[in-house]
Amino acid sequence: MPNIIHIPGGEARSFLLKSGELLKVTDVEGKQVADFIAISFHKKDEYLSTAHTRTMNSRLTVMKGDQLYSNYRHPLLEILEDTVGVHDTLYPCCDPMRYKLDFGVENHRNCRDNFAQALEEYNLDYGFIPDPLNLFQNSPLNADGTFANFTEPESKAGDYVVFKSLTDLIIGISACPQDMTPLCGYQITDIKAEIM
Numbered sequence: 001m002p003n004i005i006h007i008p009g010g011e012a013r014s015f016l017l018k019s020g021e022l023l024k025v026t027d028v029e030g031k032q033v034a035d036f037i038a039i040s041f042h043k044k045d046e047y048l049s050t051a052h053t054r055t056m057n058s059r060l061t062v063m064k065g066d067q068l069y070s071n072y073r074h075p076l077l078e079i080l081e082d083t084v085g086v087h088d089t090l091y092p093c094c095d096p097m098r099y100k101l102d103f104g105v106e107n108h109r110n111c112r113d114n115f116a117q118a119l120e121e122y123n124l125d126y127g128f129i130p131d132p133l134n135l136f137q138n139s140p141l142n143a144d145g146t147f148a149n150f151t152e153p154e155s156k157a158g159d160y161v162v163f164k165s166l167t168d169l170i171i172g173i174s175a176c177p178q179d180m181t182p183l184c185g186y187q188i189t190d191i192k193a194e195i196m
């Protein structure tokens with residue numbers, strides 16, 4: 001019987017994922033970026049590091065079969081299935097300054113505040129939030145290494161990624177509230193997480 005966590009569009013949730021459990025993250029309606037972070041339950045200063053994952057896998061992105069590494073280079077998760085194949089490991093969470101500096105908007109919902117709220121029960125605060133794996137985010141690079149403009153995600157309704165947990169983890173997922181670029185197709189929708 002799967003344990004289902006519903007993440008409303010623009011919000012975040014956190015939950016525990018035990019070693020050996022599978023986690024399916026589904027883009028319910030399509031074109032919705034899900035910022036994804038993972039923290040060791042037993043050692044709170046150890047977390048999924050996109051920088052270490054890129055280095056250990058010798059690749060800028062992630063794909064089926066990859067292990068995802070911590071800031072101590074331990075494998076924390078493995079990607080068992082991926083129906084999209086387009087994700088981002090380069091961008092930080094959106095945060096209040098992103099909306100203020102780039103769009104002149106104050107008090108916009110953002111992934112970093114979302115995570116800080118969702119992780120409060122584990123005594124993890126805003127300053128701690130690690131850079132996320134941005135599931136379904138389509139942010140290609142130009143040949144000269146500069147960032148190309150955001151493109152809408154390739155994920156369609158029901159597309160998903162399945163992870164296997166290799167240790168006990170605190171998982172955070174934010175259904176990114178970025179509605180001012182094509183990042184989420186200009187429409188913020190829900191993400192579903194299922195522990196199997």
Ligand SMILES: [Zn+2]
Pocket residue numbers: 035093094110111112176177178
């Ligand atoms: Zn965001």
